[in-house]
Amino acid sequence: VEERxxxxxxxxxxxxxxxxxxxxxxxxxxxxxxxxxxxLIHNYITPNDLFFVRNHxxxxxxxxKDFKLDIAIDGSEKKAKSFTVDTLKKVFPKRKITTTLQCAxxxxxxQIKIKPVKGLNWxxxxxxxxxxxxxTLDDVLKHCGVDIEKVNFAHIQFEGMxxxxxxxxxGASIPxxxxxxxxxxxxxxxEMNGVDIPRDHGYPLRVIVPGTVGARQVKWLxxxxxxxxxxxxxxxxxxxxxxxxxxDWDTVDFKKSHAIQFLPVNSAICEPEEGQTLEKDADExxxxxxxxxxxxxxxxxxxxxxxxGKTWRTADLLEKPESLKQTDYRAWAWVFWEATIPLPENHxxxxxxxxxxxxxxxxxxxxxxxxxxxxxxxxxxxxHRVHVNVAK
Amino acid sequence: VEERxxxxxxxxxxxxxxxxxxxxxxxxxxxxxxxxxxxLIHNYITPNDLFFVRNHxxxxxxxxKDFKLDIAIDGSEKKAKSFTVDTLKKVFPKRKITTTLQCAxxxxxxQIKIKPVKGLNWxxxxxxxxxxxxxTLDDVLKHCGVDIEKVNFAHIQFEGMxxxxxxxxxGASIPxxxxxxxxxxxxxxxEMNGVDIPRDHGYPLRVIVPGTVGARQVKWLxxxxxxxxxxxxxxxxxxxxxxxxxxDWDTVDFKKSHAIQFLPVNSAICEPEEGQTLEKDADExxxxxxxxxxxxxxxxxxxxxxxxGKTWRTADLLEKPESLKQTDYRAWAWVFWEATIPLPENHxxxxxxxxxxxxxxxxxxxxxxxxxxxxxxxxxxxxHRVHVNVAK
Ligand SMILES: [Mo]
Ligand SMILES: [Mo]
Numbered sequence: 001v002e003e004r005x006x007x008x009x010x011x012x013x014x015x016x017x018x019x020x021x022x023x024x025x026x027x028x029x030x031x032x033x034x035x036x037x038x039x040l041i042h043n044y045i046t047p048n049d050l051f052f053v054r055n056h057x058x059x060x061x062x063x064x065k066d067f068k069l070d071i072a073i074d075g076s077e078k079k080a081k082s083f084t085v086d087t088l089k090k091v092f093p094k095r096k097i098t099t100t101l102q103c104a105x106x107x108x109x110x111q112i113k114i115k116p117v118k119g120l121n122w123x124x125x126x127x128x129x130x131x132x133x134x135x136t137l138d139d140v141l142k143h144c145g146v147d148i149e150k151v152n153f154a155h156i157q158f159e160g161m162x163x164x165x166x167x168x169x170x171g172a173s174i175p176x177x178x179x180x181x182x183x184x185x186x187x188x189x190x191e192m193n194g195v196d197i198p199r200d201h202g203y204p205l206r207v208i209v210p211g212t213v214g215a216r217q218v219k220w221l222x223x224x225x226x227x228x229x230x231x232x233x234x235x236x237x238x239x240x241x242x243x244x245x246x247x248d249w250d251t252v253d254f255k256k257s258h259a260i261q262f263l264p265v266n267s268a269i270c271e272p273e274e275g276q277t278l279e280k281d282a283d284e285x286x287x288x289x290x291x292x293x294x295x296x297x298x299x300x301x302x303x304x305x306x307x308x309g310k311t312w313r314t315a316d317l318l319e320k321p322e323s324l325k326q327t328d329y330r331a332w333a334w335v336f337w338e339a340t341i342p343l344p345e346n347h348x349x350x351x352x353x354x355x356x357x358x359x360x361x362x363x364x365x366x367x368x369x370x371x372x373x374x375x376x377x378x379x380x381x382x383x384h385r386v387h388v389n390v391a392k
Numbered sequence: 393v394e395e396r397x398x399x400x401x402x403x404x405x406x407x408x409x410x411x412x413x414x415x416x417x418x419x420x421x422x423x424x425x426x427x428x429x430x431x432l433i434h435n436y437i438t439p440n441d442l443f444f445v446r447n448h449x450x451x452x453x454x455x456x457k458d459f460k461l462d463i464a465i466d467g468s469e470k471k472a473k474s475f476t477v478d479t480l481k482k483v484f485p486k487r488k489i490t491t492t493l494q495c496a497x498x499x500x501x502x503q504i505k506i507k508p509v510k511g512l513n514w515x516x517x518x519x520x521x522x523x524x525x526x527x528t529l530d531d532v533l534k535h536c537g538v539d540i541e542k543v544n545f546a547h548i549q550f551e552g553m554x555x556x557x558x559x560x561x562x563g564a565s566i567p568x569x570x571x572x573x574x575x576x577x578x579x580x581x582x583e584m585n586g587v588d589i590p591r592d593h594g595y596p597l598r599v600i601v602p603g604t605v606g607a608r609q610v611k612w613l614x615x616x617x618x619x620x621x622x623x624x625x626x627x628x629x630x631x632x633x634x635x636x637x638x639x640d641w642d643t644v645d646f647k648k649s650h651a652i653q654f655l656p657v658n659s660a661i662c663e664p665e666e667g668q669t670l671e672k673d674a675d676e677x678x679x680x681x682x683x684x685x686x687x688x689x690x691x692x693x694x695x696x697x698x699x700x701g702k703t704w705r706t707a708d709l710l711e712k713p714e715s716l717k718q719t720d721y722r723a724w725a726w727v728f729w730e731a732t733i734p735l736p737e738n739h740x741x742x743x744x745x746x747x748x749x750x751x752x753x754x755x756x757x758x759x760x761x762x763x764x765x766x767x768x769x770x771x772x773x774x775x776h777r778v779h780v781n782v783a784k
Contacts, residue, residue: 242754262753297753312638360650361686362771366757379754
């Protein structure tokens, strides 16, 4: 990657890549952005340049000729093994996974409206879907003499090449138990939708852990460590955890909470949009949106309401692409849905639309944002509400 | 089993077993009953005679000398294999699983209070925990030449020996995909808490599918069928499915809904009980209860409130028995919890206590019973509310 001519050497973000102008930033340095919701549900597979971007630090400049992925065993002096990207491509069978990635902070803006939280002001599009290609973690570890089924280490740590001002790199980990459950569906990806992973999304390598929060799917991956400890990183230890609505910054104890891994069931209305005015004298409305659950749980049902949740109709779940044979318990990718429902007869020009989904474990979304509010604004999966005006 | 001398030959329930007098029946013929909540949380492992009973039909009288479990392949003329209970005990390694069973209708009474539903009026104790011993389904099928990983059939059907007036027996099925996920944790049990399974709980055999609704864990099991179809039974096809709150008996279409399998996260306050009066001038209250989630999801957190859900405290999760090493994603058995929290300063003598749990996928319970209400009254996992009086 060449340095930009105009790069300001004192700005660590000076060499960040160019981005699609349609992306809506929630922060510029580091760059974080989501696509407009209308574009989000336009493509089942999100185009790379519209995929939401969640960067914690500057995008690293990586020279592919010098790049290696190290596999290390905690407590052991020497590395177990190093791989170039070329080796990963040549030595291991190619595995493709189509999976939805969601930021833990997706839909945080609805929490912020109730009470301030610490975190980026994400709308409902900090979620996207791509087909990732790579070597399975299982194959790579086996090559290193490690059998996930038998290994005694309790965690797998992932380290990225993105670094903060103090030199520490982004890191995260998953429990070995999750690696066993997901096994040959965790991949060390080198392609995103058929091309080299774009710089914003982890070039040249990103670990893909289907069904899991985006934060654990480390970009610019250059180190995997088998360990008995979770990653010691800020983002594993003091971030991306859940708390009840009464925990504040004086009482919070990150040690006592659990790292977010698999995400709960979620859904959102992408059409119509908040504040939109429907056509004059409309007596029905067509809603469109997405639904997704973590842990491979598919979506059994999406319900929609045009009266704030007093009465419900079941939406149609749209067919997924023919090639995507994902089952009820290994459904890594989202579902799009659609419903045309009557407006309430005696509305006063203002209508509250609502959606909520049930996953294949019959887990449901909670009714109120108040109930899931937390000081970090993570894990908002309350019923999604959109208010529209109906001209009379 | 000998017939009772006083048996009324015209009553198919005349030979039902005697039950513990503390059990609270929700129906007598068939017998359905739950233990008092105070006893429920008295023992982490529910004593057999206090374990909730969910019978759909009369308890069959089974002569162990004639009893056989048949394994059949759908579409094939001959049985794959038959096993006596003795053979199951002698041929296969003994496997023990401690798992919580919950009826799909647990906590239905809270739905009934809002609007009538069709179903037994269960309180919050249609849930219990036992240690089951048996042969794994995987071992038994392997012995029949069937490898769960490779078999092409889409479902495993279970049939019981309990029969309705028309001669049809109770039946249920699980998708083969679930059998693959759970694999050597599905057992064909012959012991419950170290003794022969009591008649009310399936003597001599019951299939135990951890993390799954009680209805699929067929009692008096005498037939297993590998098939491409779900069980055709009433209970698989026209019962035990989820619907939104607006579906009524005129609009319900059972074919369009999914059979309930893994259950969603749930919890309940068992102490104090509804309507109880706390001690005079109490300024705090101690809450005790259980929490559980299906699909092996452990419990990450239980939150409690003494002001109807406006403010929350995190409860203490009590240690599980030493012998019970269940991990975050294979946590088949419930957790008990406890919390002592202050009463609101300006209460008027009436206090609403609330609990809600998050599981290891950070799935949460929904706020309101109204939101999960359905015509069959299944799947109530709303925040649990108990109203107490505080004498001043
Ligand atoms: Mo995230
Ligand atoms: Mo049940």
